Amino acid sequence: MEEHIYKKIFSKYRGSKRDSLIPLLQEIQHELGFLSKDSVARVGGLLNLPTSKIYGVATFYNQFRFQPYGKYHIQVCRGTACHVKGSANVLSALEAMLNIKAGETTRDGMFSIEVVACIGACGLAPVISINGEFHANLVPSDIEKIIGSYKNRKTLEE
Ligand code: FES
Numbered sequence: 001m002e003e004h005i006y007k008k009i010f011s012k013y014r015g016s017k018r019d020s021l022i023p024l025l026q027e028i029q030h031e032l033g034f035l036s037k038d039s040v041a042r043v044g045g046l047l048n049l050p051t052s053k054i055y056g057v058a059t060f061y062n063q064f065r066f067q068p069y070g071k072y073h074i075q076v077c078r079g080t081a082c083h084v085k086g087s088a089n090v091l092s093a094l095e096a097m098l099n100i101k102a103g104e105t106t107r108d109g110m111f112s113i114e115v116v117a118c119i120g121a122c123g124l125a126p127v128i129s130i131n132g133e134f135h136a137n138l139v140p141s142d143i144e145k146i147i148g149s150y151k152n153r154k155t156l157e158e
Helices: 004-014 017-032 037-047 051-060 079-086 087-098 139-158
Strands: 073-078 111-116 128-130 133-135
Touching: 004 017, 004 037, 017 051, 037 051, 073 087, 079 087, 087 111, 087 139, 111 139
Parallel strands: 073 111
Antiparallel strands: 073 128, 128 133
């Protein structure tokens, strides 16, 4: 399946130069969810760029991720309303509890964090969404309970 996706995307960029790098990476991430080592190597081959250069450019833009989403993908809203109501502290609490930074996935593949712009629920600020379920009016001390409830779901499913 991935082969098919690369073929489809790369056919549009044949003969392209390095100014196509960002849109090309965006398309791959859109289709595959993240940029794997294999993706980066393939893009390097197509655009004739060293992979180190590609990582250098891609990490500059924090829209790219290099790990797949976790089983539970947490979107932390950093829009204005959420910012004013303390979303930075909520994000810090999540990062500390899961021991990852925004854009990363826990080693067990359970949780990933992504910072997003307004998710359209400003009246509930600050808000996070976990696999589409909203958690509203958060304070940092709520995080432990929320993450614990998802960990319990995992245990129940096993
Ligand atoms: S700013 Fe967070 S939902 Fe709008």
